[in-house]
Amino acid sequence: MTAIDRLLEQLTREALEAAKEGKWDQVAKLYDRRASGGQLEQASPEIARKLVKWDQWLIARTREVQAATQQNLVEVQDRRRKLDILKRQWGGTASVQARHLLSV
Secondary structure, rough: OOOOHHHHHEEEEHHHHHOOOHHHHHHHHHHHHHHHHOOOOHHHHHHHHHHHHHHHHHHHHHHHHHHHHHHHHHHHHHHHHHHHHHHHHHOOOOOOOOHHHHHH
């Protein structure tokens, strides 16, 4: 195994671990490092197959996280709407937009 193969494997393994921990900024940085310098073109066929397999796992994981995040956002929006309705029914005002809270 060449030094480039070891580096590519190490960066990808670290990115997969970061993804498992939800550290998506770190995943992006590691993949940027992996893509820089034209090293991917120098990978052996064996390492290239491993990278493709791991990349496919990461793509699937990313899609799962995106779907879960989207679902959470929908649930939060629904709860906010319900709270606003209750506040109006009880004579209160609607919730303050988050951007207004930050400027206070």
